[in-house]
Amino acid sequence: MTTQDQSNETARCFGLVLLSVFILPFSASLACTFHILGGIFSPEESGAVLRTKNSSRPQKIILVTGVGMAKGLALARSFYLSGYRVIGADFEDLDSPCPGRYSQSLSAFYSLPNTDNDKATDAYNTRLVGIIQAERVTIWVSCSGVANALQDAYAKESIERHTACKCIQFDVQTTSSLHNKGAFMEQCKDRGLPVPETHEVKSNQDITQILAASRISNPERKFILKSIGLDDVNRGNMTLLPLPTERDTKLYLSKLPISKPNPWILQQFIPGGEEYCTHSLVVRGEVKCFVACPSAELLMHYTPLPSNSPLSRAMLDFTVEFVRRSPNPENMTGHLSFDFMTSEKGSSYCGIEKNIYAIECNPRAHTAVVLFAQHSPEMKAMVNAYLDAIDESESQAGTEGLVVPPANIKPRYWIGHDLVSLLIHPMLLWCFGLIDFNHASSDTIEFLRHLLTWKEGTFEVWDPLPAFFLYHVYWPSVILYAWCYGRHWSRINVSTKKMFTC
Missing domain, CATH: 3.40.50.20 (Rossmann fold)
Incomplete structure (x- = not known):
C-alpha cells in the first residue's frame, strides 16, 4: 500500500469516527428520550x-x-x-x-x-x-x-x-451441501431446477479447457468466476471470461488463488439479468414464510416484491420444489435463502416472461426477514410458523397457508449507510468537481425519500438502544481497531456487522 493509500485510509477511518462523534449528542438525546418514554x-x-x-x-x-x-x-x-x-x-x-x-x-x-x-x-x-x-x-x-x-x-x-x-x-449434511456453491448447483440439476451452466474448477487449466469448449459450442456465452469459500477480496469481481485474447485470459487467471485445496466455480453469466434474493422458513419440509426482493452485491435496501407477482411466485415455486424434491424433506427445518438471476431470453419458467436461474443458496436466515418485523397480523403469523417446529401435540399455534410480509410494509434502509453513501460522499465529490450537481442532488433526494418514507432497519422508537450502540459504539470501535492493527477494508455492511477486508 502506497503512502497516498495509507493517508486516504486514515482519512476515511477517522472521518467516519468523527462523523459518529459529531452526531452523538443528537443521537444520545433521542435515544435517552425514547428509552425513558419507551412504555x-x-x-x-x-x-x-x-x-x-x-x-x-x-x-x-x-x-x-x-x-x-x-x-x-x-x-x-x-x-x-x-x-x-x-x-x-x-x-x-x-x-x-x-x-x-x-x-x-x-x-x-x-x-x-x-x-x-x-x-x-x-x-x-x-x-x-x-x-x-x-x-x-x-x-x-x-x-x-x-x-x-x-x-x-x-x-x-x-x-x-x-x-x-x-x-x-438444518443438519450438518444439508447445511454443508447447500453452503457449497458447486454442490448446490449439482443438487439443482439433479432436481431438474433451472440453474446457469456451472463448473467446479481446481486449476487454471480446468478453466481454459471449459472456455475453449464453450467458444465452439456457445461462442457468445460468457462466464464469471466465484470463490467457493470466503473471499472478501474477490467477492465483487464480475470480470467476464474469456477476455478478448487468450493471453489476457491466462494472465488474469494467474492472479487468482485457484487450486485443489481452494476450488472455485466457473458460472455462466446471465446477460441483461437482474438479481433477486429470497428468505424462507422451512418447517418439516413445508415452506411456512417467504419473501423475495431485488438484490445487489452489497445489499443495504430491502423492498419486497408483491407476493402475488409472477416473479415472486416463480421464486416461491422454485423454493417449494427444491424442498419437496430433497431426499428427506420431512427432516428439513431451518432458514433457506436463494439468490436468483433473471434473463429476458429463452422460454419462460412458471409462466412468467423472465427466466429465473438460481445462482447461490444460503442455508441461513437472510436479512430480508426484517420485512416481516412490522406490528401486524403477519408478524404474529410468522411467530406462529416458528412455533410449528414444536411437535404438533405440544404446539398451541399452528399456521395455515403461507406467511408473507404485509402489503403495506415499508422498505428498509440503514441510515448510517445512506448518510454516507447518498449524502456526504456525493456532496464531497461534487465539491471537488468529480460529479455534477444533478448527480449529487439526485442522491440527496433519494436519501430524503428513504428518511421520510422508508423505515430504518435497526431503530425502533420503543427500543432505541441497539441502533444507538450500533452507530456510536460498535462501528467506531471496529473501525478504529482495524486502523490500529493495519486491517485494510473496502466496504461495510452495517446491517450484518460485516467488514470486507481487502
Missing part, C-alpha cells in the same frame, strides 16, 4: 408479555442467536411482541459490544465464543447447550452469519442430542 411508544402487543407470564400454561422460551445483526434482532423483537420470553446470544469482543444485547426485547444476553478452530467449535456447542439447559429454552432460532453457518449445524446436532429444544437450523 408510551411501545406497541400495545408488548402487554402480552405479562399475560403470557401469568398464564397457567408453561411459557415458551426462545433463544435467538445473531441478535447483533438486524435479522436476529428483528426476530427477537417479533417473539417478544408476541408475548414470549426471549434470550439473546451472539459473538462479542470486549472492545466492541454486541448492539443487540441492549434490546428491551431480551430477558437475558449471553456472549458466545468464536468458532475459529475445532476446539473453539466444541466450546461453542457446549456454550449453547449450557444456555439452553440453564434457561429451559423451547426453541433455538439460529441466525447465522456467513462464516458460522456450518458451526450452527454442528451445534444443532449437539443440542438435539443433549436437550429437548427444537432447532430452527
Whole structure:
C-alpha cells in the first residue's frame, strides 16, 4: 500500500469516527428520550408479555442467536411482541459490544465464543447447550452469519442430542451441501431446477479447457468466476471470461488463488439479468414464510416484491420444489435463502416472461426477514410458523397457508449507510468537481425519500438502544481497531456487522 493509500485510509477511518462523534449528542438525546418514554411508544402487543407470564400454561422460551445483526434482532423483537420470553446470544469482543444485547426485547444476553478452530467449535456447542439447559429454552432460532453457518449445524446436532429444544437450523449434511456453491448447483440439476451452466474448477487449466469448449459450442456465452469459500477480496469481481485474447485470459487467471485445496466455480453469466434474493422458513419440509426482493452485491435496501407477482411466485415455486424434491424433506427445518438471476431470453419458467436461474443458496436466515418485523397480523403469523417446529401435540399455534410480509410494509434502509453513501460522499465529490450537481442532488433526494418514507432497519422508537450502540459504539470501535492493527477494508455492511477486508 502506497503512502497516498495509507493517508486516504486514515482519512476515511477517522472521518467516519468523527462523523459518529459529531452526531452523538443528537443521537444520545433521542435515544435517552425514547428509552425513558419507551412504555408510551411501545406497541400495545408488548402487554402480552405479562399475560403470557401469568398464564397457567408453561411459557415458551426462545433463544435467538445473531441478535447483533438486524435479522436476529428483528426476530427477537417479533417473539417478544408476541408475548414470549426471549434470550439473546451472539459473538462479542470486549472492545466492541454486541448492539443487540441492549434490546428491551431480551430477558437475558449471553456472549458466545468464536468458532475459529475445532476446539473453539466444541466450546461453542457446549456454550449453547449450557444456555439452553440453564434457561429451559423451547426453541433455538439460529441466525447465522456467513462464516458460522456450518458451526450452527454442528451445534444443532449437539443440542438435539443433549436437550429437548427444537432447532430452527438444518443438519450438518444439508447445511454443508447447500453452503457449497458447486454442490448446490449439482443438487439443482439433479432436481431438474433451472440453474446457469456451472463448473467446479481446481486449476487454471480446468478453466481454459471449459472456455475453449464453450467458444465452439456457445461462442457468445460468457462466464464469471466465484470463490467457493470466503473471499472478501474477490467477492465483487464480475470480470467476464474469456477476455478478448487468450493471453489476457491466462494472465488474469494467474492472479487468482485457484487450486485443489481452494476450488472455485466457473458460472455462466446471465446477460441483461437482474438479481433477486429470497428468505424462507422451512418447517418439516413445508415452506411456512417467504419473501423475495431485488438484490445487489452489497445489499443495504430491502423492498419486497408483491407476493402475488409472477416473479415472486416463480421464486416461491422454485423454493417449494427444491424442498419437496430433497431426499428427506420431512427432516428439513431451518432458514433457506436463494439468490436468483433473471434473463429476458429463452422460454419462460412458471409462466412468467423472465427466466429465473438460481445462482447461490444460503442455508441461513437472510436479512430480508426484517420485512416481516412490522406490528401486524403477519408478524404474529410468522411467530406462529416458528412455533410449528414444536411437535404438533405440544404446539398451541399452528399456521395455515403461507406467511408473507404485509402489503403495506415499508422498505428498509440503514441510515448510517445512506448518510454516507447518498449524502456526504456525493456532496464531497461534487465539491471537488468529480460529479455534477444533478448527480449529487439526485442522491440527496433519494436519501430524503428513504428518511421520510422508508423505515430504518435497526431503530425502533420503543427500543432505541441497539441502533444507538450500533452507530456510536460498535462501528467506531471496529473501525478504529482495524486502523490500529493495519486491517485494510473496502466496504461495510452495517446491517450484518460485516467488514470486507481487502
